[in-house]
Amino acid sequence: MNSPAKSAITKPPKSKAPPVTYLLATVALLSLLFAFPQIVDSPYTLHMMILIFLSIILGESWNILGGYTGQYSVGHAAYFGTGAYTTMMLMQYAQVPPWLGVWVGVAVAIIVALAIGSICFRLRGPYFVLASIAAAEIIRLTALNVKSFTNGAEGILATDIPPLKLGAILITDFSSKLPFYYTGLILVLLTILMTWLVQHSKLGYCLQAIREDQDAAHSLGINLTLHKNIALIISAAFTSTAGSFYAVYIGFIDPTSVLSLDMSVQIVLICIIGGIGTIFGPVAGAIILVPLSEALRSNMIAQGLFKAGLVGEESSIGIFLKDNLAHSHVLIYGILVVVVILFMPEGVLGFISKFVHGKTRRGVS
Amino acid sequence: MTILELKNVSKFFGGLAANTDISFSLEEGKIIGLIGPNGAGKTTLFNCITGFYPPSQGQILFKKQNITGLQPHQICRLGMARTWQKVRPLVKMSVLDNVMVGALCRTNSLKIAREIAMEQLKVVHIEHKTNMPAGGLPIGERKRLEIARILATNPELLLLDEVMGGLNTSESEEIIQLILETKSRGLTQMVIEHDMKAIMRISDRIVVLNSGEKLAEGTPAEIADNQEVIDAYLGESHA
Structure with missing residues (x-):
């Protein structure tokens, strides 16, 4: 009965040029985000914004592999941790500044991804999920036990970040939260752009076909191994960037904080809560989850009562x-989380659009 | 000219012989029917030809090239496409996007793929449902969507696995017209079907499988008169 309405939700008509109002709203939102630190100077608020940015980057990265390709990796901590550890170790042990270290982190994460992918992509469905968890755990245990290399459970503490200079001009010395805010914001915009590009390309069609039905996709000429690995590489590279960003921002990493299963599950939840396989699902997920977990941690509920x-x-x-x-x-x-999954199987974004659409439809008829 | 040639193809699952020593060849531009009782190994043979199962023994030649052991996507790119006995629409993607996925096998441009897809949707007469999710189509249209999707891969040989299964008479008739229309464009087709009337009508040749072995091969008239085939599959009423 409501299938035509559903179609409009799951597949909005191919957009032509975006209407002026959308364009204006986007410009307004972007300028607000860029001006935000000038308006609000509470370090705690900025901290929250940076955490939200980090979650969005992680969610969008996971979304490429989990949301578009349907390969539910619950081992993304492997790439997050790889980025974090590579950047941090280069900075602490070899005095390589993080904005160079991040690229090394991406390279290492891609190598790790290809190694994990070559094994795990032989499996499908729940077996792939289990294998991805196992792979991430292997990396965590390695980081925990190779003490001479990673400092084991004690972790690595950043002493100081070298200032970023362009020639002789000092751009920033990372003494405040501002450089992190803008770095995070730019990374968010880049990952959203990346997701948009993937969705509107041949690659996006191939990935979604694999998600819907691997055998059908295979029979239509799509190379499964190649495309799954491309999705994984994109996903791992951006996750690793987020890991480097986290390490430098927090200034301390240990296997528990960046390589644990908790981390992997958090990344998946951002997408599940927001809405899997959509561009703005992870954004919604991050905006909900980060303040929620922060409020619960700081006992705001009891205080509120x-x-x-x-x-x-x-x-x-x-x-x-x-x-x-x-x-x-x-x-x-x-x-x-259980409540959201039970009552909003398409995520908060899917739920809202269904709700809004249902209302207008009733209004029309 | 021979387009597909099977040489002594066998497929074993452990000790079970799903296909034993099957050989036959397909002439270009013809329709060949593949019939046999349930469990005769028809779909297994399709899976072997299209690369989903590597054959245990034997050789498969497509356009004189040995394709034994190639991956399904490679075989599709060579110009052979299949449908599925149990339809496999990409349910959350739109009807148009489903066909575009097929078209993207030959082009990197979304624009060209969209044009090819629209063309093929018109061929199977579901062009009015382009923006609907494929999961919302009824079974008859799902079957036609699958045909549009493989036509979009620009194949020379189509393998149709029970495309009339579960359809009513008028829906079957539409599929038959579609198959004949495709034949008139010079495409070769291999059709698995249980509807004897339909298969006798459209096939130029028929191969009969029974318990994994080739029981008989010939023109529809020959097959209908073959006592072994009547005993194994057709029964007396068709004789």
């Missing part, structure tokens, strides 16, 4: 909540 007067701060329930809610943020986070 106290402020609203729903629960007395000194009552037994209040004390219980104050003591336990912050520790159980992972549990609450998990429940929310």
Whole structure:
């Protein structure tokens, strides 16, 4: 009954020139984002924005392999960690500045990706997922145990970042959050552009065909191994860039923070929550997940309940909540994720567009 | 001229012989029917020819080139395309995009692919549903979508696996017209079908498989009179 409406959601008509209003809105949004640090100078807000940027980059990168090609890798921490470790180790042990180290990180991540891909892409469906987890765990355990090389569980602490100079002109010395904000923003725009280019190219058609039905795609002349590996290389390269960015921004990495299964799952969740296989799904996912996890971590829910007067701060329930809610943020986070997956199988973005579309349709008829 | 030649092709799954020592050849521009009871090895043979299963023994020559052991995408690029017994539409992609995926086998330009796709959708008469997701099509149109999709790969040989299965009489008739139309354009076709009336009508030659072996080969009239085929598959009513 509602299949024509569905078609309009899942496949918007081929866009011609974007209408002026869209163009204006985009320009306005972009200038707002670029002016944002001038308007808001709270370091915490900037920190949150940078974390959101990081999540968007990770989500968009994963989306190429998971969302468009349908290869649900739950081992993207491998590429994130590779980027982080390569950049950090070059900076600390060999005094290579990070803006050069990041390229080495990308190169190493591509090599790692090809090694993992050549093994894991022999498998399909859930077996591929398990293999991708195993591959990432191998890298984490290696980083943990080869202490002479990676400093093991102690991790690597960045002492100071060399200033970025163009000739004699000092561009930035990385003493504030500003350079990270702009670097993150530019990386976000690049990954979105990359996703757009992939979606509107022959490559995008081939990847989506593989996602829909591998055998059908194969019979239509699509080289499965080649295209899966291309998707993986693009995905790994951008994930590695995000890893380098994270390492330099936070200034400390260890196997648990950049190579763990938690990290891999986080990356997947950004897309699942926002909407898989769409350009702006990961953006929506990041905007929801980052503040949510931050609010839960800082016990904002208990504080909110106290402020609203729903629960007395000194009552037994209040004390219980104050003591336990912050520790159980992972549990609450998990429940929310389950709820979203159950009730919004196409992600928040899919849910909203369905809702909006349903309304207008009812309005018309 | 021979377009496809099978030389003693066998396929074993462990101890099970799905195809044993099958040899026959296809003339260019003809329609060859492949019939046989369920489990006779018809689809397995298709899978061997199109590269999805490497044959255990034997050789397959396509346009005089040995294609045994090539990957499905390589075989498609050589000009052989297949449909699936159980249709495999790319459900979340639009009807047009489905056919474009086929067309992109020959071109790198989305614009050209879109033109080819529109053309083929007109050939199978579903050009009015271009923007619908392929998952929303009824079975008859899904079958026609599959044909449009492989026609878009610009093949010389089409392998159609039960394209009339599950269709009603008028839908089957449309597919038959489509197959005859494709033949008139000079394309060679190999058709698996259980509808005897249809297969006798469209085929120039028929190959009968039974328990993985080639039971008989000949013109439709010869096959209909063949006592072995009647015993194994057709039954008395067709004789």
